[in-house]
Amino acid sequence: MAVSFEVNGRARSVDVDPQTPLLWVLRDTLNLTGSKYGCGIAACGACTVHIDGEPARSCVFPIESVAGKKVTTIEGIGDGHRHPVQEAWIAEQVPQCGYCQSGQIMTAVAFLKKNPQPSPTDVDEAMSNNICRCGTALRMRAAVLRAAKEMKEMRGREPVGGAR
Numbered sequence: 001m002a003v004s005f006e007v008n009g010r011a012r013s014v015d016v017d018p019q020t021p022l023l024w025v026l027r028d029t030l031n032l033t034g035s036k037y038g039c040g041i042a043a044c045g046a047c048t049v050h051i052d053g054e055p056a057r058s059c060v061f062p063i064e065s066v067a068g069k070k071v072t073t074i075e076g077i078g079d080g081h082r083h084p085v086q087e088a089w090i091a092e093q094v095p096q097c098g099y100c101q102s103g104q105i106m107t108a109v110a111f112l113k114k115n116p117q118p119s120p121t122d123v124d125e126a127m128s129n130n131i132c133r134c135g136t137a138l139r140m141r142a143a144v145l146r147a148a149k150e151m152k153e154m155r156g157r158e159p160v161g162g163a164r
Contacts, residue, residue, distance in 0.1 A: 008076025045130030
């Protein structure tokens with residue numbers, strides 16, 4: 001059974017077992033390897049992607065459940081450039097091993113869409129469901145807060161009325 005959906009703005013159709021987890025379709029069929037396998041039970045967050053704009057653990061989503069939906073992976077969040085969250089991750093030197101980072105970044109991007117002016121406590125709460133074994137939570141918090149500030153400044157520089 002072919003399943004059609006959008007990935008990073010591109011229409012895709014895959015012919016795989018409908019129960020195949022989205023993560024494996026992304027990694028093995030579509031060669032989008034940014035999302036990582038961590039636990040297979042939606043507990044760690046390493047596989048986080050966005051489905052119709054909402055963060056989701058791709059290791060537990062059967063591919064049939066994304067038919068007709070829009071999936072965004074770490075490869076697709078920056079529109080050809082680094083997303084402000086990615087820039088902040090670099091500036092704050094967040095990664096150590098880097099394994100969980102794509103899931104962390106995807107969680108942060110979705111969080112900042114809903115809460116563009118978070119407090120440090122808001123950030124800690126939003127990021128608490130993603131596991132980082134390296135213990136870089138303080139740098140992640142700093143990066144999310146930095147990205148929020150940068151995104152606010154970017155919104156302030158946007159032309160009025162949509163003109164460019």
